[in-house]
Amino acid sequence: MSGFVIEDRERMQFSVSRETLVSPAVLEAEQHAIFGRCWIYVGHGSEVPAPGDYKTRTVAGRPVILCRDRGGQVRCFFNTCRHRGAMVCTGREGGTRYFTCPYHGWTYDTDGALHSVPGEDAYGPGFDKARLGLVAPARFEAYRDFWFLNLDPAAEPLADYLAGAREYLDLVIDQSPSGRLEVIAGVQEYDIRANWKLLVENSVDDYHLPSTHTTWLNYMRAAGVTTRPPRDSGLLLPTRGAGKDLGNGHLTTDNPNFRGRPVAAWISIYGEDAKADIAAIRQELVERLGEARAARVADTNRNLVIFPNVVVNDGSSVTVRTFFPTAPDHMHVLAWCLGPAEETPAQRARRLDAFLTFYGPGGFATPDDVAALELVQRGFANWREVRWSDMSRGMNKPADQQLNTDEGHVRVFWRRWSALMEQAR
Amino acid sequence: MSGATRSEVEELFYREAELLDAWRLEEWLGLLTEDAGYYVPPNDKPYADHRDTLFTIADNNARLRERVKRILDPSCHAEQPRSRTRRVIGNVRITGTEGDTILVAANFIVHRFRRGEDVRVFVGEYRYKLRREGGALKIAERRAILDAEELGSLGLVSFLL
Numbered sequence: 121m122s123g124f125v126i127e128d129r130e131r132m133q134f135s136v137s138r139e140t141l142v143s144p145a146v147l148e149a150e151q152h153a154i155f156g157r158c159w160i161y162v163g164h165g166s167e168v169p170a171p172g173d174y175k176t177r178t179v180a181g182r183p184v185i186l187c188r189d190r191g192g193q194v195r196c197f198f199n200t201c202r203h204r205g206a207m208v209c210t211g212r213e214g215g216t217r218y219f220t221c222p223y224h225g226w227t228y229d230t231d232g233a234l235h236s237v238p239g240e241d242a243y244g245p246g247f248d249k250a251r252l253g254l255v256a257p258a259r260f261e262a263y264r265d266f267w268f269l270n271l272d273p274a275a276e277p278l279a280d281y282l283a284g285a286r287e288y289l290d291l292v293i294d295q296s297p298s299g300r301l302e303v304i305a306g307v308q309e310y311d312i313r314a315n316w317k318l319l320v321e322n323s324v325d326d327y328h329l330p331s332t333h334t335t336w337l338n339y340m341r342a343a344g345v346t347t348r349p350p351r352d353s354g355l356l357l358p359t360r361g362a363g364k365d366l367g368n369g370h371l372t373t374d375n376p377n378f379r380g381r382p383v384a385a386w387i388s389i390y391g392e393d394a395k396a397d398i399a400a401i402r403q404e405l406v407e408r409l410g411e412a413r414a415a416r417v418a419d420t421n422r423n424l425v426i427f428p429n430v431v432v433n434d435g436s437s438v439t440v441r442t443f444f445p446t447a448p449d450h451m452h453v454l455a456w457c458l459g460p461a462e463e464t465p466a467q468r469a470r471r472l473d474a475f476l477t478f479y480g481p482g483g484f485a486t487p488d489d490v491a492a493l494e495l496v497q498r499g500f501a502n503w504r505e506v507r508w509s510d511m512s513r514g515m516n517k518p519a520d521q522q523l524n525t526d527e528g529h530v531r532v533f534w535r536r537w538s539a540l541m542e543q544a545r
Numbered sequence: 546m547s548g549a550t551r552s553e554v555e556e557l558f559y560r561e562a563e564l565l566d567a568w569r570l571e572e573w574l575g576l577l578t579e580d581a582g583y584y585v586p587p588n589d590k591p592y593a594d595h596r597d598t599l600f601t602i603a604d605n606n607a608r609l610r611e612r613v614k615r616i617l618d619p620s621c622h623a624e625q626p627r628s629r630t631r632r633v634i635g636n637v638r639i640t641g642t643e644g645d646t647i648l649v650a651a652n653f654i655v656h657r658f659r660r661g662e663d664v665r666v667f668v669g670e671y672r673y674k675l676r677r678e679g680g681a682l683k684i685a686e687r688r689a690i691l692d693a694e695e696l697g698s699l700g701l702v703s704f705l706l
Contacts, residue, residue: 212589212694306587306599309695313662334620339611389608452697457599469596473603481696482585482602484615487623487703495622498661 284366369536
């Protein structure tokens with residue numbers, strides 16, 4: 121898979137072959153080299169709060185059950201019966217004591233153990249129920265209740281894999297006085313007719329903001345937000361943000377906030393009565409974390425990519441989204457809103473309202489991102505004639521000078537992608 | 546008169562459908578009360594409350610007016626070129642009253658076309674709150690509840706559903 125990403129430091133040019141974004145062979149190779157080896161986000165512990173709670177979803181193309189067993193442990197199983205293969209859990213979500221296969225009635229405990237088999241006396245002495253439990257992914261680990269699976273038994277521990285991304289997850293989680301975020305009800309689940317890697321790029325590429333999100337900037341301006349860059353600053357946005365390499369292919373933007381933010385940046389959209397409450401949220405942060413850390417949590421925002429396919433946007437609200445390729449030119453997106461577990465009903469309502477000012481398939485910005493990515497994918501039908509995409513912005517500057525509107529952090533993703541694809545050859 | 550007949554409600558729905566399909570959105574705003582809201586609940590929680598559940602769309606009147614401004618703007622890329630839509634409304638029922646508010650339900654099918662894209666079919670139920678202002682029946686709240694289990698291939702809800 122060499123030759124897809126060309127980095128020419130002398131000429132300060134970084135080029136990505138568009139074949140990587142259209143080719144069925146590349147997608148097939150990614151299934152092994154990327155999704156078969158990296159830690160892949162499954163869900164958050166708060167989605168299954170009580171013993172017996174479960175959610176079903178498709179992760180890396182595999183239908184899985186995310187559940188909490190009777191002992192309180194979060195579990196993940198491939199959703200397929202050991203007998204003849206039917207999915208044993210057909211609901212979207214719920215609470216249960218057992219998963220019962222609808223086909224022949226094999227029944228499993230919530231810890232995966234095979235509980236009962238109708239007509240067990242028809243099997244011989246070699247039939248060992250203890251070895252016929254639901255199969256779990258090779259590895260299933262959490263960092264602060266964000267649960268990931270890994271299909272590679274030899275993978276490094278999740279905490280090591282996350283590298284510098286841990287610090288940025290901590291910043292998001294520090295919004296909560298008890299250190300507990302929860303996933304709020306209501307999932308946004310939609311398709312984009314574009315290669316999955318385009319959403320990685322788009323999630324952290326602040327260069328596109330002024331042109332793609334003109335109408336969102338207008339909306340923010342009407343709400344009292346300063347949307348123009350300072351005069352003679354040379355910036356494209358109101359504040360000087362950074363693009364950062366967090367190791368292992370993870371990356372983030374790290375931006376002084378200029379938008380409305382339910383944690384400590386009031387805008388008129390929130391209403392007059394929210395002012396005092398937001399000041400109180402800020403005060404709690406300062407008392408708990410100190411002025412410097414409170415400012416880091418409240419006054420900076422970040423779009424974090426955990427390689428390969430989970431994005432945490434901590435801006436107008438907090439969203440976690442993950443996405444999986446279903447074809448070279450097609451992805452399926454799952455997105456949730458997260459909030460501090462202890463926030464008041466008024467704070468929760470404000471967070472959800474703030475979310476919709478930007479994010480999601482009916483938001484004021486995400487639809488234009490989707491439109492842009494689909495135009496990119498359609499343009500790629502010309503990939504044989506126009507083969508290379510350019511990602512050179514900022515290469516004329518050192519790593520610690522990379523802006524959020526440069527492409528230094530986008531190059532981090534592509535370097536890692538390229539290295540893993542090479543290793544797998 | 547505080548109530549309404551089904552034919553009067555149907556007239557309002559048909560007029561609204563005509564204006565929305567023709568993108569005459571400024572005129573359409575004239576069918577709404579000053580405090581009208583617009584909601585599209587999430588597909589997995591169709592009967593939830595937007596104050597504790599993440600919706601696809603939950604617009605109070607101020608944001609609904611901003612939404613109209615946005616999607617009429619040529620730099621709204623998601624609606625440039627604009628979706629062509631055709632909506633068919635049926636099974637109109639007056640389901641109750643709350644004070645001077647009339648509760649109405651109806652089924653909808655909205656076909657959405659864009660150049661270079663497959664046709665997308667949005668199917669579901671409208672739940673409206675109507676109020677009489679100066680004799681005229683106006684829309685005080687509109688809620689579009691989709692039947693699809695997830696947005697999935699429907700993609701975005703970037704036009705007015």
